[in-house]
Amino acid sequence: MLICTGIPVAGQDQPGYKAPRLRGSDHPDLNGIYQAFTTANWDILTHSAEAGPVPSLGAWFARPGGQGIVEGNEIPYQPSALKTKQQNFADRLKVDSYKNRGMGDSELKCFMPGVPRATYMPYPFQILQGSSKFIVVAYEFANASRVIHMEKLPPSGVASWMGESHGRWEGDTLVVEVSGFNDMTWFDRAGNFHSEDMKVVERYTPMSPYHMMYEATIEDPKVFTRPWKIRLPLYRRIEPGARLMEFNCVEFTNELMYGRFKAQPTK
Amino acid sequence: MRVGYRGSIGAAVILLAVLTLSPRLIAQQANGGASRPGSDQIGRTPWGDPDLQGIWNSLGSLPFQRPRPGEKPPENEEAGPPVGAPGNTPVLKDALGNPTSERATGNGPEHWYERGLSIRTGQTSLVVDPPDGRIPPMTPEAQKRRRAFDESMVGVAKDEPRPGGWLETSDPWLRCITRGIPGMFDPTTTAYNMNFLITQGPGWVAMVSEMIHETRIIPLDGRPALPSNVRQWLGDSRGHWEGDTLVVETTNIEPKTAISASTL
Numbered sequence: 001m002l003i004c005t006g007i008p009v010a011g012q013d014q015p016g017y018k019a020p021r022l023r024g025s026d027h028p029d030l031n032g033i034y035q036a037f038t039t040a041n042w043d044i045l046t047h048s049a050e051a052g053p054v055p056s057l058g059a060w061f062a063r064p065g066g067q068g069i070v071e072g073n074e075i076p077y078q079p080s081a082l083k084t085k086q087q088n089f090a091d092r093l094k095v096d097s098y099k100n101r102g103m104g105d106s107e108l109k110c111f112m113p114g115v116p117r118a119t120y121m122p123y124p125f126q127i128l129q130g131s132s133k134f135i136v137v138a139y140e141f142a143n144a145s146r147v148i149h150m151e152k153l154p155p156s157g158v159a160s161w162m163g164e165s166h167g168r169w170e171g172d173t174l175v176v177e178v179s180g181f182n183d184m185t186w187f188d189r190a191g192n193f194h195s196e197d198m199k200v201v202e203r204y205t206p207m208s209p210y211h212m213m214y215e216a217t218i219e220d221p222k223v224f225t226r227p228w229k230i231r232l233p234l235y236r237r238i239e240p241g242a243r244l245m246e247f248n249c250v251e252f253t254n255e256l257m258y259g260r261f262k263a264q265p266t267k
Numbered sequence: 268m269r270v271g272y273r274g275s276i277g278a279a280v281i282l283l284a285v286l287t288l289s290p291r292l293i294a295q296q297a298n299g300g301a302s303r304p305g306s307d308q309i310g311r312t313p314w315g316d317p318d319l320q321g322i323w324n325s326l327g328s329l330p331f332q333r334p335r336p337g338e339k340p341p342e343n344e345e346a347g348p349p350v351g352a353p354g355n356t357p358v359l360k361d362a363l364g365n366p367t368s369e370r371a372t373g374n375g376p377e378h379w380y381e382r383g384l385s386i387r388t389g390q391t392s393l394v395v396d397p398p399d400g401r402i403p404p405m406t407p408e409a410q411k412r413r414r415a416f417d418e419s420m421v422g423v424a425k426d427e428p429r430p431g432g433w434l435e436t437s438d439p440w441l442r443c444i445t446r447g448i449p450g451m452f453d454p455t456t457t458a459y460n461m462n463f464l465i466t467q468g469p470g471w472v473a474m475v476s477e478m479i480h481e482t483r484i485i486p487l488d489g490r491p492a493l494p495s496n497v498r499q500w501l502g503d504s505r506g507h508w509e510g511d512t513l514v515v516e517t518t519n520i521e522p523k524t525a526i527s528a529s530t531l
Contacts, residue, residue, distance in 0.1 A: 022468075023313050023314050023469055024312070024313020024314065025313070031468050031469075112480070126484065128466055128468060128471070128473045128482075128484070129468060130312070130320055130466040130467045130468045130473075131312050131313050131318070131320065131467070131468075132320035132321070132466050132467070134464070134466060135466075136464070136466050136473055136475055136482065138473065138475075138482040138484060143479070143480060143481050143482065144480065145475055145480055145482045147464060147475065241490050243484075243486070244484065245499070246499040246500060246501060248444060248445065248499075248500050250442060250443055250444045251442070251444055254442070
């Protein structure tokens, strides 16, 4: 028997919902702290549970199984790029801070996570939407942040970890075009990667007082044979006094990255 | 980066820091002190708060502390190159009298550097209280810790990271952890990337620092501070408006952060 529960289905349009407006503006108020509820940071494709990389840590850092966030559960790699992805996975815990900064997962090294990964890491982020010409997104992980320029600006042409974000409203959906990335961030710990030519178009659509739908279309002709899309809900953190805590992981990675440079007094 | 060690000062940081950021003062600095806009000239957000939103720069030419008698007089009293420019590079010394530059990594090329403007305002140091423009002396315990650290640094290699190098003895800025508060606004280091973006919403002010990409989110809702055992590099900031002045109280500061690069 089919029961209609009325519970909203992820990805389904909710034309009935109209988000509150930001004071002094015609646009929806997206201010708040949000968090994804997925295991996509381990692997954006559907994956089974697996032991973690450090046996002594037992179940603590094992990988939970989870449903992927990629439309069709397939990433359209070019054949040579698929080999790179597999090599990335094999090298994901390797670090060479001196000669090959790009090797290994950027998350491991506390580098900024890039877009769209910052959105679905297991840390909250805060949308700071004021009455100015930019919307700031502050991520708890590594103090990463982005400035979404809502006025038309020419691209700076400078590559960066979080890319360069240009936003506009399409109805109640915040559409953000992001480009100008470096090639050192990954999509997940599974080694899924992109080049510096990646372009991401994100869509943030308020669905209820408690959640938004997030969609991102990824285009990178150097790595993929066609554009592809991810989709996941973002949930509002509603506990009283919800806030971002600091996760400044630079110090946590000092031993990993620079242990060989530790001081040895010469006197 | 022309940065020496600053952590020993951080060890003595009082845990309650109050930062006052006045739109009037900022406007005055931004336009060279040419005018002092009245309250009616300050923009308002749609919800009525003074509007501080925009991209700001904290470069300046004032020394953090007023030089002692016999030291080079501050910029405001005698025309000269801005602090940090060739001909006016302060020599920061540790408790043993050794220049801290001996421990810094190499400077970047000259074209990296942005130099502060010379603005004559009558103010002669960033420290305005006490009136002598000097940070009050450290407690004997803090002085002991600072001296012990400085002694431990004698003979430690400088410059490029290498075995025998600098990791845990370098300051948090050099390690790209943080500039701390109020160090993140300290103009006296006259380095680069001294830009700040301020954005405001109903109930909060946020400051994004270009250097080390830190975002400082300041709630204005009167929430309580974090439990005192919780320490953060940027502490826990809570703000309120006193007239047109944004008053921010910051607590829970990680003791390893610095007040300023130039307080040694």
